[in-house]
Each structure stands twice: as C-alpha cells, then as structure tokens.
Amino acid sequence: MMEVIGSIVVLLGAGFHFSAGLGMLRMPDAYTRMQAGTKASTLGNTLVLAGLAFYHPGWGLKLLIIVYFVLITNPISSHALARAAYSIRIPLAGNTGIDALRDEQQNLRSKT
Amino acid sequence: MISSIVLTTGLLVILIGFWGMLMHRNILRIIIGFSLMSTGTHIVTVAIGYVKNGTAPIIDRVLNMSEAPSRAVDPIPSALVVTAIVIGMAVTAIMLAYTIRLYDSKKTLSIDAFTESKW
Amino acid sequence: MTRRVFAVIAIVLFGFVFATLATSYTEQHSLRRLAESYVQLVPQKLGAPNVITGILLTYRAFDTLGEVAVLFMVGAGVVLVLNVDRWPHAAAHSSEEPRPSSEIVQSGAQFLSPLIAIFAAYIIMNGHLSAGGGFQGGAVIASCVLLVLLVYPHYQLNIEFLTITESVAGVLFVLTGIAGVIVAGGFLDNRILPLGQFGAFFSAGGIPVLSILLGIKVGCELSVILDGFRPGPVGQKDKV
Numbered sequence: 001m002m003e004v005i006g007s008i009v010v011l012l013g014a015g016f017h018f019s020a021g022l023g024m025l026r027m028p029d030a031y032t033r034m035q036a037g038t039k040a041s042t043l044g045n046t047l048v049l050a051g052l053a054f055y056h057p058g059w060g061l062k063l064l065i066i067v068y069f070v071l072i073t074n075p076i077s078s079h080a081l082a083r084a085a086y087s088i089r090i091p092l093a094g095n096t097g098i099d100a101l102r103d104e105q106q107n108l109r110s111k112t
Numbered sequence: 113m114i115s116s117i118v119l120t121t122g123l124l125v126i127l128i129g130f131w132g133m134l135m136h137r138n139i140l141r142i143i144i145g146f147s148l149m150s151t152g153t154h155i156v157t158v159a160i161g162y163v164k165n166g167t168a169p170i171i172d173r174v175l176n177m178s179e180a181p182s183r184a185v186d187p188i189p190s191a192l193v194v195t196a197i198v199i200g201m202a203v204t205a206i207m208l209a210y211t212i213r214l215y216d217s218k219k220t221l222s223i224d225a226f227t228e229s230k231w
Numbered sequence: 232m233t234r235r236v237f238a239v240i241a242i243v244l245f246g247f248v249f250a251t252l253a254t255s256y257t258e259q260h261s262l263r264r265l266a267e268s269y270v271q272l273v274p275q276k277l278g279a280p281n282v283i284t285g286i287l288l289t290y291r292a293f294d295t296l297g298e299v300a301v302l303f304m305v306g307a308g309v310v311l312v313l314n315v316d317r318w319p320h321a322a323a324h325s326s327e328e329p330r331p332s333s334e335i336v337q338s339g340a341q342f343l344s345p346l347i348a349i350f351a352a353y354i355i356m357n358g359h360l361s362a363g364g365g366f367q368g369g370a371v372i373a374s375c376v377l378l379v380l381l382v383y384p385h386y387q388l389n390i391e392f393l394t395i396t397e398s399v400a401g402v403l404f405v406l407t408g409i410a411g412v413i414v415a416g417g418f419l420d421n422r423i424l425p426l427g428q429f430g431a432f433f434s435a436g437g438i439p440v441l442s443i444l445l446g447i448k449v450g451c452e453l454s455v456i457l458d459g460f461r462p463g464p465v466g467q468k469d470k471v
Contacts, residue, residue, distance in 0.1 A: 076339035080332065080381075087330055115258050123249040127242060134238040161266075164258050169270055170361060171280040172430075180274070180282075186259075186266045187282045194287060195298050198366050198449070202305035205456050209312040212460070 006054030013047030016040050029093040030085050038078035045070050115162035122155030137222050139211050143204065150200040154193045161186030278426035279359040279435035285421075287364065288441045292419035296408070299401060299448060306397075306452045313459045329384035329462075340382040347375040355446035359435040365445025372446065373453030380457060388458045397451035404444045407437060 023036025049063045049070075086101055129148030136142055162185055169184040171177055211221070218225050262270065273285035287295055355368030379386060411420035419441070427434035 072339065073343065076336055080336045083333055113258075116253070116256060119256055120253050123253055127246060127249065130245060131238070131242055134241065135235070160256075162258055163262060164260050168362075169282040171274050171282075172361070177274050181262060181267045181270050184262065184270045184282070186262055187269060187286060188266055191283050191286045191291065194283070194364070194366055195294060198370070199298060199301055201370075202302055202456075205309055206305055206312070208460070209309045213312060 002054050002057075006051045009051030009054060010048050011051075013044045013049075013051060016044035016047060020044060030090050031082055031092065034078050034082050034085075038074055042070060042074045045074075115159045118159040118162075119156060122152045122159055125149075125152030125155060128152075137224055139214065139221050139223055142223065143207050143211065146207070147200070147204055150196070150203075154196055154200075157189045157193050157196070161189035274429070277421055277435060277438070278429055279421075279438055280430055281359050281361060281363075283362075284358045284364045284438060284442070285435070288358075288438050288445075289419065289421045292408070292441070295445070296404070296419070299404065299445070302449065302452050303397075303401065306455050309456050310459045331384065332382050336382055340378055344375050344378055347371060347378065351375065351446070351450070355442050356432075356439065358442040359438045360430065360432070365442040366449055368442075368446040369449025370453065372450030373457060376450075376454040377457050380461065388454065390455060390458060393451045393455050397448050397455070400444045400448040400451070404441065404448070407440060407444070411437070 017040070020037050020040035023040060024033050027033045027036050046067050049067050053060045053063045092099065126149050129145045129150075129152060132145030132148065133142050134145075136145065163183075166183055166185040167175055169175075169180070169187040169190075171180060175183060214226060215221055261267075269286055269290065270282055273279055273282045273290075277285045277289055279285040351368045351371035354363040354371060355365060358364035358368070376388070380388070407423070408419040410423050412418050415422035421436035421438050421441070424436045424440070426436050433439070
C-alpha cells in the first residue's frame with residue numbers, strides 16, 4: 001500500500017520534470033525559460049524524494065535534508081543567472097508588460 | 113538487463129556527442145560535444161563491470177567479507193573511471209583556455225575563421 | 232552540404248558498430264579472476280572496506296601518481312596559456328567594474344560554503360570506509376572555492392600559498408611512497424602504519440594519509456586553474 005502511494009508521488013514528480021523540459025522548449029525568451037526550468041524541476045525533485053520516503057521510511061531524515069538543500073540552492077542559482085542575463089542586456093520577449101528591475105534601477109539612480 | 117540499458121544509454125550519449133562535434137561551428141559547442149563523448153565512455157566502462165544481481169564492492173552491513181567475491185560488482189572499471197573523470201575535466205580546462213586565446217586573436221568563436229592550418 | 236552528408240555517414244557507421252556491441256553484450260555471472268582476487272585481498276591484506284580506494288591507492292597507486300603529474304601539467308599549462316600578453320589587449324574591457332552580486336546570492340554563499348567545505352573533508356576522510364577518496368574530495372573543495380570566486384568578484388586568492396601547498400603535498404606523497412619501500416613491501420604500500428581494526432576511522436594503514444595528501448593537492452590544483460580564468464585589472468597578472 002505504501003509502495004503504491006510512493007509510486008504515484010514519484011510519477012507526479014516525473015510529470016513535473018517533463019513539464020519543466022517542455023516549458024524550456026516552448027517559452028519565448030530566456031527569462032521565462034529560466035523560470036520554467038527552475039520552479040517545475042525543484043518541485044519535481046521534492047516530489048520524487050518524497051515518494052522515495054514512502055518506499056524507505058528509515059531514510060526520511062536524510063531525504064528531508066536533501067530536499068532542504070535543493071530548496072536553498074536552486075532559487076539562488078536561477079536568481080544569479082537571471083540577474084547576469086539582464087545585465088548583459090539579453091532582450092525580453094516582445095509582449096512583456098512590466099520591467100520591474102528597470103524601474104527599480106531608475107528609482108535608485110534618481111535618488112542618488 | 114540493467115546493465116544493457118545503461119550500456120545502450122552510454123553508447124547513445126557517445127553518438128550524440130560525436131554528432132555535436134561534427135555539426136556545430138561554434139567552438140564552445142564543440143567542447144560540449146567532446147565532454148559528452150567522454151561522459152558516454154565513462155558510462156559504458158562502468159556498465160561493462162556489472163555482475164548479475166551484484167552490489168557495490170564496499171564491505172559494510174549489506175555485504176560481509178566472506179560473500180564478497182560472489183556478490184560484488186567488478187571494482188576495476190570503477191577505479192579506472194575515477195581517474196578518467198578527473199583527467200577529462202583537466203583536458204576541458206585546457207580546451208577552454210585555448211578558446212579564450214583564439215577569441216582574443218580573431219574576435220569570433222566560429223571555427224570557420226581559423227583556417228591557417230588548413231591546406 | 233557535403234559536410235553534413237559526411238557527418239551523417241560517419242554517425243550511421245558508428246551507429247552500426249555500437250548496435251553490434253549493444254546486442255551481443257551479455258551480463259557476466261561471476262567476477263573475473265583478477266577482480267575476484269582484488270575483492271578478496273583488499274579487505275584481508277590491506278584492512279580497507281572500500282575495495283576501489285584500496286585498488287586506487289595501493290595496488291594501482293603508481294597510476295594515481297601519474298595522474299597527479301598530469302594534473303600538475305594541466306595547471307601549469309592553463310596558467311601559461313592564459314597569462315602571457317593577454318591583458319594589454321583586454322584593457323578596453325577591464326575599465327568597467329565587475330558587477331557586485333546581489334544580497335540573496337551573498338547570503339546563500341555565506342551559508343553554503345562552510346557546509347561544502349565540511350562535506351569535502353568528510354568525503355576525503357571516509358575514503359577508505361565508504362565511497363569517496365582523495366580525488367572526489369578535492370573536486371568538492373574546488374567547487375567551494377569556485378562559489379566564493381563567483382559571488383565576490385574582488386576576492387583575491389593567495390596563489391603563492393596554493394602553489395606552495397600543492398607542491399609540498401605532492402612531495403609528501405612521493406616521500407610516503409618511498410617510506411613504503413623502506414618499511415613495508417614496496418612503493419606506496421599502505422602497511423607503513425598499523426592496519427588497525429577493520430572499519431574503524433583510523434585504520435587501513437597509510438590509505439587515509441594518502442587520501443588527505445591527494446585531496447589537498449587536487450583541491451589546490453583546481454583552485455589555481457579556476458583562478459587563471461578570471462579577468463583581472465591590467466598589470467596584475469604579469470607575474471607568472
């Protein structure tokens with residue numbers, strides 16, 4: 001019974017990983033591709049490791065630590081990549097409405 | 113069965129890396145193809161050492177010393193691959209250093225621009 | 232066009248060869264004689280539970296010494312290729328300041344780099360008990376240094392300290408091997424120190440000592456290579 005639940009959760013995680021890959025292919029520009037890749041694959045990682053915890057309940061604490069580290073490092077690295085891409089002026093997609101970073105930097109420059 | 117799947121995956125990765133090396137004109141993508149080929153070779157080398165229903169060659173709670181020769185996987189390909197991974201990384205570092213110097217000389221990363229050694 | 236055709240032909244031919252390899256492969260049912268003797272001898276004669284580390288650091292330790300030499304050559308080669316006459320050409324680019332990293336990345340790096348360093352030390356010290364060893368731990372140390380270099384663009388690594396440390400570690404590695412000739416069975420034999428109790432932390436003779444020296448050398452080596460790739464202000468990279 002626990003194995004069936006674990007298998008379903010791992011399958012959900014694999015579905016999220018697939019959607020991350022699909023998003024990276026179909027999104028219009030670099031920033032939206034980074035968002036699709038990071039968010040969906042982090043959640044996919046978490047679900048796969050949680051499903052594994054159903055299979056081996058004794059490994060629960062170690063898997064929790066791994067999930068913790070994945071949750072810390074994935075968002076930080078995609079943030080650094082997106083900032084670097086913005087600073088070398090990779091163009092945003094054509095139908096972008098709001099550019100919050102440009103407004104923020106203009107506010108900072110007009111204050112100093 | 114398991115090692116057949118891993119062996120086929122490794123051979124596919126070698127083919128993909130080879131295709132990338134032949135088709136792309138950007139030097140960085142050629143280097144990525146090279147790195148893919150070496151990764152595929154490592155996968156194939158480790159997959160060959162698999163013994164049916166074997167486990168890792170480390171003596172601990174799961175595998176005690178007396179039953180190790182009958183149940184352990186071949187340790188020699190793994191030892192060779194440990195060395196090979198580090199050397200592959202070192203070769204990639206040298207290739208990237210050469211790429212930086214090539215870019216400084218011609219301001220382009222396309223390999224079609226460097227024709228001095230072609231005859 | 233012809234380039235593409237030749238590439239396709241080459242890929243198809245290789246595909247035939249690989250398909251023949253993949254279909255005629257059968258799994259082996261028992262170990263070959265050399266592997267079986269290694270799996271038997273390493274726990275009994277050397278006292279190390281990890282058979283692969285026992286092979287890498289005692290039975291095939293001469294190959295490990297050769298690889299250490301290859302890494303040294305690569306480090307020297309990268310520094311040589313990247314330091315000569317480059318920075319006067321790049322003077323136009325180095326007039327802009329490197330962009331400081333944002334606060335999120337700095338906080339994350341401050342949290343993560345001690346953990347990575349502890350993890351690297353754990354991998355090196357447990358090389359003879361479980362999976363790990365000198366090379367793996369050295370690579371993790373270099374990744375910790377890489378994180379610091381990426382997050383703080385103005386950080387200056389002390390290159391002379393790193394090169395002196397790595398050379399001293401290499402010399403000590405060879406001296407340990409010569410001590411093996413004098414005291415124990417041969418070059419880089421691990422019976423120079425007592426074998427101890429099987430599975431304890433201080434066991435397996437000279438293997439932890441060799442692991443530590445390897446880890447230090449590989450870590451310093453890779454850090455020097457990583458630092459050679461960084462852009463610096465004009466005139467700073469002239470001393471080789």
